[in-house]
Amino acid sequence: MKLGQATIKDIAKELNVSLSTVSRALKDYPGISNETKRKVKELAEKLNYRPNAIALSLRKSKSFTIGVIIPEVVHFFFSTVISGIEEVAFANGYNVILCQTNEKLQRELSSIEAMLDNQVDGLLVSYSKETEDFNHFTKLLKQNFPIVFFDRVPEIENTVNVTVNDFKGAYDATSHLINQGYKNIAHLAGPKNLTISRKRLDGYLAALQDHSIKHNPDWIIPCPIGTQEESFEFTKRLFENEKAKPDGIFASNDIAAAGAMMAVKSLGLKVPSDVGVVGFSDWQFSSMIDPPLSTVSQPGFQMGEKAISLLLEMINKKKDETWTPKTVVLETELIIRKSSEKIITE
Amino acid sequence: MKLGQATIKDIAKELNVSLSTVSRALKDYPGISNETKRKVKELAEKLNYRPNAIALSLRKSKSFTIGVIIPEVVHFFFSTVISGIEEVAFANGYNVILCQTNEKLQRELSSIEAMLDNQVDGLLVSYSKETEDFNHFTKLLKQNFPIVFFDRVPEIENTVNVTVNDFKGAYDATSHLINQGYKNIAHLAGPKNLTISRKRLDGYLAALQDHSIKHNPDWIIPCPIGTQEESFEFTKRLFENEKAKPDGIFASNDIAAAGAMMAVKSLGLKVPSDVGVVGFSDWQFSSMIDPPLSTVSQPGFQMGEKAISLLLEMINKKKDETWTPKTVVLETELIIRKSSEKIITE
DNA sequence: CTTTTTTATGCAATCGTTTGAATAGGGCTT
DNA sequence: AAGCCCTATTCAAACGATTGCATAAAAAAG
Structure with missing residues (x-):
């Protein structure tokens, strides 16, 4: 035994009683004399006895x-x-x-x-x-x-x-952008096989619909990798290629939002005056970047x-x-x- | 057994051999006939047998x-x-x-x-x-x-x-500030009982000394809590109270640096033109804040x-x-x- | 002074696995 | 045919703890 940890056996041997007596004494079973209990507990204390969790696991299948x-x-x-x-x-x-x-x-x-x-x-x-x-x-x-x-x-x-509630979070975020006056809102979506990505996308779409805004399928950009570089690249491409440029971005996470914001800034556009951005998750950095990022916080x-x-x-x-x-x-x-x-x- | 997980016992019973035979067959011990090994392994596979790590731990005291x-x-x-x-x-x-x-x-x-x-x-x-x-x-x-x-x-x-190498990291960071032309460098220090805090402080002091700059004890500010709010507060106080204002800050971590940067900005000073800031650790957010934070990265x-x-x-x-x-x-x-x-x- | 009850303790199996030592049976030698 | 050696297998103890059941001794009852 690496630690020379005392076991029940050690206590039993020292006191000349059986293993079962020691075990029971330690847990105050009835039918053990107070005298024995006292002695066992004292020695256990002295030897710094601690039950072996592995042995217990095995015994209890837990x-x-x-x-x-x-x-x-x-x-x-x-x-x-x-x-x-x-x-x-x-x-x-x-x-x-x-x-x-x-x-x-x-x-x-x-x-x-x-x-x-x-x-x-x-x-x-x-x-x-x-x-x-x-x-x-x-x-x-x-x-x-x-x-x-x-x-x-x-x-x-x-x-x-x-x-x-990813749907509602996304819905609220998108509605907020709309209420602020942004009308052409793109979405940086998460990996398709994650339910959360779909729910956020759905929330985004529902908000647009409820405000009678037709969504543009080209403005829903899946970001499967999830790095800042990825969303930077995709956002830049989006703003360079399209004729009708978006004026708002709802990203399915803050990293993507941060990347998008950098891309927008790199093109000479201003956040939030030219483009509004909202992320998702409230990462630690979100309040520290410039401008501080609006986001949906998750508990x-x-x-x-x-x-x-x-x-x-x-x-x-x-x-x-x-x-x-x-x-x-x-x-x-x-x-x-x-x-x-x-x-x-x- | 919660999972109805097969054990060696199950295999032994089914094949009418002893536990030891099964155990040995599974690990290709010599002295077990190929026929038996085959049968054991086949059945183990079929029952999806996996050794119980708890039992092993107990046996091997590891x-x-x-x-x-x-x-x-x-x-x-x-x-x-x-x-x-x-x-x-x-x-x-x-x-x-x-x-x-x-x-x-x-x-x-x-x-x-x-x-x-x-x-x-x-x-x-x-x-x-x-x-x-x-x-x-x-x-x-x-x-x-x-x-x-x-x-x-x-x-x-x-x-x-x-x-x-906290000393050298701090030394390099401080030297860098000095070389950039910042001469009045304050230090946001970490908790005193951590060796790393002391080492970073020492590195800061050594860099000042090697550049023949006398350090100002009032400019070494311990931040025991380590939150952004704390360093925001302390930095603000430092810049408001002192006559000779610092033009550089070396913080013992990025969170403190970020707080300091916000404090400086809130006072109408510009980073880096009025005040240079360097942090420690290279947190994820450090490259995203504005301006991006210089820092000492740790592997x-x-x-x-x-x-x-x-x-x-x-x-x-x-x-x-x-x-x-x-x-x-x-x-x-x-x-x-x-x-x-x-x-x-x- | 038996018989019954109570009290305190011990025995042994169990959890799943490993492993040194023992053993059974078959073939080979002489 | 007795002795010996393999080969394949089994036995049993061990790891550290718990727990139903048995039991010895002491106390109470008759």
């Missing part, structure tokens, strides 16, 4: 560990979600093991395998951009293995999900908290009880900053 | 899990370190369990307890701002428990550490890789072999952007 699968920690949003998860997990005596997929399906598959080998009690998943087939999840769900999907949720049956921490709370509920169900599929939708908040203020309100 | 203790995931730098750690851990069959201290000593202590209970094979630590006493680490080190400290390293003996990913490589080396040592204390120092890179370019080079 590891008190949950696995979290996310695309990337460096994404500000995901890192706030992790904080929320950690907070609740910790408070309930659970450990969190983390795997990033780096947006790779292969990584997602192998991470899940690794986590199952380690007997995690449940999984919290936000799948990769490459994931288009959900068999690896349905297989587990069929076996009643607890999974909660968050943010990026699959369109399959009987799942428990936590998302943000990441809260999402983490909610997701793990649901998961713990599922884990604590009796073996044969099933859970009811549900989707918890958290509300977003439109944060208006300079980048979209055409109308100066005094 | 969990193939390492614990990572960091202040906060939302810090861009730390999240890149995590990526580096994960990458190497994963490639070597190790799992990573993560705890954030949120800069609280209490959290640090309880996280370490929890991780030890879970029999982590080693620890990767960047301690909290509150940590001033290192007994909880020395106790473990004395027992030969593998720990590698990264970024924030304690000043105690016989440790293995990975840091960045976070590489730091993670190096730290876990060292840890795995320690873990793989024989029981009684000791390791030699050492500190790996990674070099920083000065990234010059607009915020510090007084001299316009064409």
